Amino acid sequence: xxxxxxxxxxxxxxxxxxxxxxxxxxxxxxxxxxxxxxxxxxxxxxxxxxxxxxxxxxxxxxxxxxxxxxxxxxxxxxxxxxxxxxxxxxxxxxxxxxxxxxxxxxxxxxxxxxxxxxxxxxxx
Amino acid sequence: xxxxxxxxxxxxxxxxxxxxxxxxxxxxxxxxxxxxxxxxxxxxxxxxxxxxxxxxxxxxxxxxxxxxxxxxxxxxxxxxxxxxxxxxxxxxxxxxxxxxxxxxxxxxxxxxxxxxxxxxxxxxxxxxxxxxxxxxxxxxxxxxxxxxxxxxxxxxxxxxxxxxxxxxxxxxxxxxxxxxxxxxxxxxxxxxxxxxxxxxxxxxxxxxxxxxxxxxxxxxxxxxxxxxxxxxxxxxxxxxxxxxxxxxxxxxxxxxxxxxxxxxxxxxxxxxxxxxxxxxxxxxxxxxxxxxxxxxxxxxxxxxxxxxxxx
Numbered sequence: 001x002x003x004x005x006x007x008x009x010x011x012x013x014x015x016x017x018x019x020x021x022x023x024x025x026x027x028x029x030x031x032x033x034x035x036x037x038x039x040x041x042x043x044x045x046x047x048x049x050x051x052x053x054x055x056x057x058x059x060x061x062x063x064x065x066x067x068x069x070x071x072x073x074x075x076x077x078x079x080x081x082x083x084x085x086x087x088x089x090x091x092x093x094x095x096x097x098x099x100x101x102x103x104x105x106x107x108x109x110x111x112x113x114x115x116x117x118x119x120x121x122x123x124x
Numbered sequence: 125x126x127x128x129x130x131x132x133x134x135x136x137x138x139x140x141x142x143x144x145x146x147x148x149x150x151x152x153x154x155x156x157x158x159x160x161x162x163x164x165x166x167x168x169x170x171x172x173x174x175x176x177x178x179x180x181x182x183x184x185x186x187x188x189x190x191x192x193x194x195x196x197x198x199x200x201x202x203x204x205x206x207x208x209x210x211x212x213x214x215x216x217x218x219x220x221x222x223x224x225x226x227x228x229x230x231x232x233x234x235x236x237x238x239x240x241x242x243x244x245x246x247x248x249x250x251x252x253x254x255x256x257x258x259x260x261x262x263x264x265x266x267x268x269x270x271x272x273x274x275x276x277x278x279x280x281x282x283x284x285x286x287x288x289x290x291x292x293x294x295x296x297x298x299x300x301x302x303x304x305x306x307x308x309x310x311x312x313x314x315x316x317x318x319x320x321x322x323x324x325x326x327x328x329x330x331x332x333x334x335x336x337x338x339x340x341x342x343x344x345x346x347x348x349x350x351x352x353x354x355x356x357x358x359x360x361x362x363x364x365x366x367x368x369x370x371x372x373x374x375x376x377x378x379x380x381x382x383x384x385x386x387x388x389x390x391x392x393x394x395x396x397x398x399x400x401x402x403x404x405x406x407x408x409x410x411x412x413x414x415x416x417x418x419x420x421x422x423x424x425x426x427x428x429x430x431x432x433x434x435x
Contacts, residue, residue, distance in 0.1 A: 042396040042397035042399065043339070043397040043398065043399065044397070064397070064399050065190040065191070065192065065399050065400045066399050066400060067225070067226060067253070067256065069256070071297075073297055081256075081258065082226055082227070082256040084226060085190065100297060101297075102295075102297035102298065104252075104295060105252045105253070105256075105295075106252075106340050107295040107296055107297055107298060107299045107300070107340065108298065108299070108300065108337070108338070108339070108340040109340075110297055110298050
């Protein structure tokens, strides 16, 4: 009985150790081109920095009870229309770079989008 | 600038300290961290019947229908009915912005339909919610006649010089409210020829004093504007945007913010964000309201009485 329990604890510990490895191998594949969701919560862009590979579509959804709007520094992209509660704004990013954005109603709200070259793009 | 203004991150205690340091003529106190008016509009008008009286209304947010107040048009109507019922008709009204919630034509129409029932002249300045239509032209088309730039202007009434400013457009990333060089230049020349004894009332949507930068409650280049006002003996600055009453007196300048008629917002730093604050239904009307302002010749400060829809 005692030995069995001990074996189970060891197995659980091994499982826990294996889990991060599993995530580490799966994530890069997913990050390649899968759509990425971001949000606006409590007057904050979440996450504050979004990192994606080229070709990725990012969608921001406003979860606040007040409208927000996304505008890009140097007008890098077309700004969103005013996003009321639950409204979304999507953009597909094709050019690597670091892009800063802010809320044009509440400019103290800022965020950064990093677009990295997708693997294999380097030769392009 | 006071020490209060220089604080980049103002603690709530500090704000409350500043809020308790107020000038004469304002009837309000703080209970439970929320500024609360003691005055009744009818009493105030009766006491000050000899002066120029005008009303400030702010942040109607017509179209807002979220839990903090599912019927913002209804509470605007309640506020307007109070104005209509005043025993002494005020000379005019000012509206310090966020007339609409999303700049829809229907929202501006609804606001006009209700507010016009007062049969008072209304002098508007825009809030950031009034420039959300795709071409950003509805506000200007409706309220911008005879104004400069994005809608700033001045006028005189009973020897008082009124200046309406716009600090909600062309906002900069990471910044606060913004007046811009063109408007500041206009302000300087608008004031240049006036004698220092002319009482000045400046009104704009976002506070022209730094209340809480973490929530964007201030204006980046307001110090420049205030420098042009330093030589005047009586300056009153009326703002909205923060949906609660706050007051500060600095030298000859009295700063004051008005309640919204739509929904309350939390006191600085008391919530995760400045978003609409849901309060118990029977408390809502004590946190919405209008301000009644009286100017009496010979007095440096204007008497401002904030009146909730329900005491």
